Amino acid sequence: MAIRWGSYKVKGLYDELLRGSGRPRPAAQVLCDYLRSLSDKDIEEYKAAAESAIHVMGITFTVYSEEEGSIDRAWPFDIIPRIIEKQEWLNIEAGLKQRVNALNLFIDDLYHDQRIVKDNVFPAKLLKNSKNFRPQCVGVNPPLGIWAHICGSDLVRDRDGTVYVLEDNLRVPSGVSYMLENRQVMKRVFPEMFDRYNILPVDDYPSQLYDTLAALSPRPGDQPEIVVLTPGIYNSAYFEHAYLAQQMGAELVEGSDLVVNKNDEVFMRTIEGLSRVDVIYRRIDDLFLDPEAFNPDSALGVPGLMRAWKAGKVALANAPGAGVADDKVVYAYVPKIIEYYLGEEPLLPNVPTYKCIDKDDREYVIQNIHNMVVKPANESGGYGMLIGPHSSKAEQNKFVRLIRRDPRNYVAQPMLMLSTAPTIVGNRAEPRHLDLRPFILSGQQTFVTTGGLTRVALREGSIVVNSSQGGGSKDTWIVDMESPS
Amino acid sequence: MSMLSRVANNIYWMARYLERAENTARLINVNTHLLLDLPKRVVLGWEPIIDITDGHTLFYTLHEQADERSVVKFMASDTKNPDSILSSLAAARENARTVRDIIPREAWEQVNQLYLTAKNNSASVITHRHRFDNLRTIMLGSQTINGLLAGAMTHDEGYSFLRMGRNLERADMTTRIIDVRSATLLPEIAGDRKPFDNLQWMSVLKSLTAYQMYRRETRLRIRRRDVLKFLLQEDRFPRAFHHTLREVKNCLDDLPHNEQPLKTLAKLRRKLMRAKPEELKQEKLHDFIDELQLGLTKINESIAKAYF
Numbered sequence: 001m002a003i004r005w006g007s008y009k010v011k012g013l014y015d016e017l018l019r020g021s022g023r024p025r026p027a028a029q030v031l032c033d034y035l036r037s038l039s040d041k042d043i044e045e046y047k048a049a050a051e052s053a054i055h056v057m058g059i060t061f062t063v064y065s066e067e068e069g070s071i072d073r074a075w076p077f078d079i080i081p082r083i084i085e086k087q088e089w090l091n092i093e094a095g096l097k098q099r100v101n102a103l104n105l106f107i108d109d110l111y112h113d114q115r116i117v118k119d120n121v122f123p124a125k126l127l128k129n130s131k132n133f134r135p136q137c138v139g140v141n142p143p144l145g146i147w148a149h150i151c152g153s154d155l156v157r158d159r160d161g162t163v164y165v166l167e168d169n170l171r172v173p174s175g176v177s178y179m180l181e182n183r184q185v186m187k188r189v190f191p192e193m194f195d196r197y198n199i200l201p202v203d204d205y206p207s208q209l210y211d212t213l214a215a216l217s218p219r220p221g222d223q224p225e226i227v228v229l230t231p232g233i234y235n236s237a238y239f240e241h242a243y244l245a246q247q248m249g250a251e252l253v254e255g256s257d258l259v260v261n262k263n264d265e266v267f268m269r270t271i272e273g274l275s276r277v278d279v280i281y282r283r284i285d286d287l288f289l290d291p292e293a294f295n296p297d298s299a300l301g302v303p304g305l306m307r308a309w310k311a312g313k314v315a316l317a318n319a320p321g322a323g324v325a326d327d328k329v330v331y332a333y334v335p336k337i338i339e340y341y342l343g344e345e346p347l348l349p350n351v352p353t354y355k356c357i358d359k360d361d362r363e364y365v366i367q368n369i370h371n372m373v374v375k376p377a378n379e380s381g382g383y384g385m386l387i388g389p390h391s392s393k394a395e396q397n398k399f400v401r402l403i404r405r406d407p408r409n410y411v412a413q414p415m416l417m418l419s420t421a422p423t424i425v426g427n428r429a430e431p432r433h434l435d436l437r438p439f440i441l442s443g444q445q446t447f448v449t450t451g452g453l454t455r456v457a458l459r460e461g462s463i464v465v466n467s468s469q470g471g472g473s474k475d476t477w478i479v480d481m482e483s484p485s
Numbered sequence: 486m487s488m489l490s491r492v493a494n495n496i497y498w499m500a501r502y503l504e505r506a507e508n509t510a511r512l513i514n515v516n517t518h519l520l521l522d523l524p525k526r527v528v529l530g531w532e533p534i535i536d537i538t539d540g541h542t543l544f545y546t547l548h549e550q551a552d553e554r555s556v557v558k559f560m561a562s563d564t565k566n567p568d569s570i571l572s573s574l575a576a577a578r579e580n581a582r583t584v585r586d587i588i589p590r591e592a593w594e595q596v597n598q599l600y601l602t603a604k605n606n607s608a609s610v611i612t613h614r615h616r617f618d619n620l621r622t623i624m625l626g627s628q629t630i631n632g633l634l635a636g637a638m639t640h641d642e643g644y645s646f647l648r649m650g651r652n653l654e655r656a657d658m659t660t661r662i663i664d665v666r667s668a669t670l671l672p673e674i675a676g677d678r679k680p681f682d683n684l685q686w687m688s689v690l691k692s693l694t695a696y697q698m699y700r701r702e703t704r705l706r707i708r709r710r711d712v713l714k715f716l717l718q719e720d721r722f723p724r725a726f727h728h729t730l731r732e733v734k735n736c737l738d739d740l741p742h743n744e745q746p747l748k749t750l751a752k753l754r755r756k757l758m759r760a761k762p763e764e765l766k767q768e769k770l771h772d773f774i775d776e777l778q779l780g781l782t783k784i785n786e787s788i789a790k791a792y793f
Contacts, residue, residue, distance in 0.1 A: 233582045246586045257491050270487040271642060271792040272741045 016421040076472030095348030105341040107147040137321035149317040157419035170326035177240040179453040186475040198480040206247035212443040216315035217278040224278040260304030264311040356407040365412040372412040451476035494793040500650030502577035507627035510620040519688040531556035562607030574600040589637040599626035645736035652729040713762035753780035
């Protein structure tokens with residue numbers, strides 16, 4: 001027998017599937033019994049089946065190397081799913097909807113009256129120093145008043161089982177294609193589990209995304225022309241761009257395919273001539289969108305695109321400037337933002353966050369830096385972070401200097417003990433830390449994916465789950481234990 | 486939904502690069518065999534192979550002499566040579582990657598796989614022993630991809646661009662091979678039998694997989710004028726110049742805004758069919774091939790202007 005839950009060490013952490021001393025949580029009982037019945041050979045076979053499915057389906061992410069140019073790599077996938085009970089998930093879902101609704105109101109307010117600043121809830125100096133506030137967007141009215149149509153929020157669970165929001169990605173969040181493909185892989189590998197469990201489906205996302213985007217069309221009534229704008233094949237998420245375009249039946253375009261005419265209308269160049277574009281799901285950062293408005297050296301963007309968007313002739317999702325709320329300092333204010341706009345208590349807690357721009361917080365962070373996770377305000381992908389307990393004295397000193405030089409750019413959080421789940425290492429199951437990224441679509445309605453993308457840090461003890469830094473992923477099952485399967 | 490110009494362009498070039506890799510593999514293969522058959526005093530060597538692909542200048546900046554090892558390396562696996570098999574496959578793969586959502590998934594995987602295989606084999610293709618197997622892998626790989634595309638891709642506009650790319654590349658290679666190979670041969674003089682001319686014209690046919698079909702069609706001993714007629718004016722052989730032009734015409738017929746490209750094409754076709762191969766002696770043949778290549782360039786330009 002390859003997997004013995006009796007020797008699986010939960011070690012004072014919260015494990016998603018086991019309660020310690022080898023006892024599965026109720027929702028994981030059937031799965032754990034099944035896994036225990038597998039021989040080494042079975043596990044090898046399942047792993048091979050999953051790998052070949054990933055290969056055949058071409059699920060990859062791109063890394064750039066000097067020698068080879070860009071190469072596609074299969075993203076490591078673990079065959080043991082993560083399970084969340086439906087009841088718990090519904091609470092999380094409600095919390096995410098509340099949060100994203102408030103964030104959209106916040107962004108819209110910042111680009112209009114800035115009531116929240118005038119009412120002294122959000123400090124003016126933070127806004128002044130924000131790298132992601134775009135003066136070009138002031139006064140613009142995107143359709144439905146929504147700026148962040150697609151949001152990916154990262155959730156983590158601490159030792160006591162509490163689920164926290166770790167960050168919100170409001171610019172160009174990625175990973176949803178892996179969530180969808182992981183489910184396809186699981187169905188091929190463990191079809192019998194889908195008989196035993198009532199697992200809620202995830203495949204609705206592409207049509208929900210299509211509907212969300214279609215509702216933004218400036219030419220209602222017609223069949224809107226929706227395109228996915230990609231930076232191209234060297235982008236690490238190119239697979240996802242192509243995948244989503246394919247799933248939605250939308251055209252995958254690059255900046256050079258688009259052109260804006262003098263009436264501020266956007267067209268794509270086709271073999272039959274120019275053809276009008278209504279909605280652009282852009283997977284390019286703000287600053288590269290339009291060389292006329294932002295970075296004049298950008299070769300990725302489309303000259304005049306901002307003009308067209310401001311004139312309401314084309315919809316951009318997410319709207320330029322939405323990233324202003326995707327700042328790790330703004331993050332610290334989200335509970336207040338929810339109370340301010342919605343008059344509600346936040347349903348999902350934030351991780352306690354120290355803002356280095358505040359003197360007291362800053363001194364506390366510097367004193368306790370060996371216990372803190374320090375993050376720059378505007379980086380993503382796990383770059384530029386200090387994980388205090390895993391760092392050297394020299395690294396800590398370097399961060400103290402960085403914080404003192406630019407306090408606005410840093411926040412710190414106590415080190416959470418991220419939850420674990422059993423993950424196949426060799427032929428055994430070992431605990432590995434993980435997080436969860438659900439995706440939230442905002443349009444006429446708000447839609448949350450069923451579960452999301454579970455990312456797992458494959459190195460023992462590591463809490464960095466990013467694909468670019470040695471992370472893998474798992475399928476996420478929201479299971480309904482009440483209705484019979 | 487009408488096809489993006491960039492996508493059309495990338496499909497077109499993917500097909501051209503794949504075809505180029507296949508043709509280059511065949512060229513090396515045939516020359517290897519030819520040299521084994523020719524007596525050592527007939528110094529033909531490897532230089533013509535470089536000339537066929539216009540690589541003369543680049544080759545001599547990298548190598549001192551055109552010995553077998555240097556030329557095969559240059560043509561097969563040197564990434565500094567943009568026309569080497571490996572460079573062509575790399576370019577085909579980069580183009581295929583940008584049209585992953587258009588071509589069938591298996592086709593993309595094959596292109597990817599073929600490039601990786603060629604890369605892994607790049608050292609062993611230089612030695613005689615493994616060369617044939619490796620080159621055959623390239624040729625079969627390219628044909629597998631063509632088969633997959635024919636059998637699994639909607640024959641829509643994208644497929645038309647694919648076929649145009651493939652056929653224009655074929656036409657180009659056919660003219661290059663005729664030009665360079667005929668230059669190393671002496672003109673045909675009655676009574677003066679050149680025993681090895683026969684072998685060389687055979688190798689020209691084999692470079693274009695045309696030998697067997699030529700025999701079926703002509704049923705004569707191999708003669709220069711018949712070979713030329715077959716490779717240039719035969720309508721039904723897939724690598725004959727005339728046939729490739731007809732394929733391109735069929736594709737253009739299905740595309741919008743085709744007036745200018747069709748006109749350019751018709752002009753070249755008239756020129757081709759007016760020629761009398763038996764009158765094309767050496768100098769004249771060279772000039773004629775030049776005209777055909779110029780015609781191909783013009784077709785290429787008018788396609789680019791109309792669609793890309």
